[in-house]
Amino acid sequence: MKILHLSASPRKERSNAWWLSQQIVNQLARAGGSADVTVRDLYADPIAHVDSEYADALGSPAYAGDENAGGALALSEQLIRELEAADAVVIGTPMHNYTVPSTLKAWIDHVVRVRRTFAITPDGKAGLLHDRPVHIGIASGGRFSGPLARQADFLTPYLKVALATIGLHDLRFYSMEGLAGGADVIRSERERMSMMLDGEFSRAERTEFA
Template identity: 50%
Template sequence: MNILHISSSPRGRASESHRLSRKIVDLLLARHPAATVVDRMVGDGSLSHVDADYAISQHSTEDVSQEGTAATSAELIRELEGADIVVIGTPMHNFTAPSGLKAWIDHVVRVRWTFNVGHHGKVPLLRDRPVFVAVSSGGKFSEDGTRQPDFLTPYLKAVFAIIGLRDLTFLSVQGTAFGPEALAASRDQADRILQEHFRHLSP
């Protein structure tokens, strides 16, 4: 059993989304003590944007280079293919994914590698597997009366479906900007939902 843990906040291990995603990893480890965990931090700017050769390859009939971003992409895709479960920690940035996570997505959603283009559109090439997404947001985005749109959840659902990942579970700590009491309540709520979710998971 391999767990791939993607953490995409610029605040790294101190971040709220990392904290929640790490909790999910720990719950998975409690169920699968022999599992290995690959930690991939993508929020600190260390993952570059895709380069020109990679961009050209995305609309060509073959890869124009195996170096630069293509090599990084190959490594990240290998990690993803080797994972039985994926856990992603992500803040909401400007209603959607932070740039570090977007850069990772640009590297792994790759034509001929993780999807093909057929007569009827894109055809996924990866086998499905559980993907847990732990979201942290300053405001609220999923309750009645929320004052902001949520492009993060539908975006991740749509983009992961392209490569074959459809078994997505979203958990969140929302309202981190509303003060310590609200944060504590939001954390408690996320913990309760998480425990409940794992109680009902098949072994």
């Protein structure tokens, strides 16, 4: 199994989102017997904002996806091929100002590309990639889901719409919330997540091999 693992936290190995996404990668590797993992640390190796050449090309109806182009188009091609090669995608992301960090948004701007990963049809945008599971591990300081939520969530609905645009509909969200509460909350959220992932992945294996 080939896994593309994206990390969007600036806190590297201290990141809770990284920890959570690493647990998911481990579960996938265990379930699949082994895994070939490509890690993209979007902070250590940041993706530049799209450039004017990219914006001009995408805005032109004549543009058909020239893979020999330079600048952001070349990087876009590389990132899309990395995504196409993956059987599963795992994203570790914190919530930043109610949505994804700008580093993850920059990755999205490079892979959601008209006439390459989606087409425009009379019925709207149609994804051109084949579907595959996308596991998203989220860490947030406050709560954004459930009865104790006290803030907006533009992260999960945004990822659903952005990734569905290119054909990725099988999204699975796992979130550790309220982590600004301190070390005890982090410890109990990690324990809760470990149990939840154990249960979920062993249930999936039982169903698969039943």
